[in-house]
Amino acid sequence: MNEEFIEKWQSQVKKGTLSFIVLLVLKETELYGYELIEKIKLLTHIEIAEGTLYPLMNRLKNENLLESKWVEQETGIPRKYYFLTETGQKTLGEMKIQWTGLQKTLNKLI
Template sequence: MYFLYFCIMESKYISNWTSQLKKGVLPYLVLSIVQERPFYGYELIKKINQDFHTDVTDGTLYPILIRMYDEKILKYEWVEQSSGIPRKYYATTEKGTEIFGIMRSVIQNLLNIEK
């Protein structure tokens, strides 16, 4: 019985930790993707889930994109489409590229410590 309780508590702890970790790493993943070229929201979310297997809920990403724009880490441009429904393309800024470099070295340092 105690073992079952321990397993449930542990799995809950791990699931909370995993969720926090995924959320925390999202700005880094966004920046790493938009270094390549501008991406629109839907495409960006699918790319993140596909490349990094994050299973992030689509809605979670939009507040993060808005905050990154507020911080001038990302810029965006609405691009008209033949469908009449424009796409909002996100691209990195100079500050965003700098921050991406710093984030990358922080992550590398962390992983080195783990080794």
């Protein structure tokens, strides 16, 4: 087995699906960055660095898939919460369709 190849492939799979994962996690509720990182880790066991997440969030905002808002806290600094836009909801629906088709195809091959 080529472990180096597997590690690179695994990294590319994670990068390629991270946008989908973020949208799936945010479909039900709004979360702030650290909360999102922790929820993704809990649900998927994927570790995401802040340096990876925040540029992704900005790209998703630029694509009009996400919005954000600052929320004051009783103590401490305000937190930036992220949530799906209507376009984000519709895009996620299409992504689910595409993912399901890909999954069926791969399952046939496997």
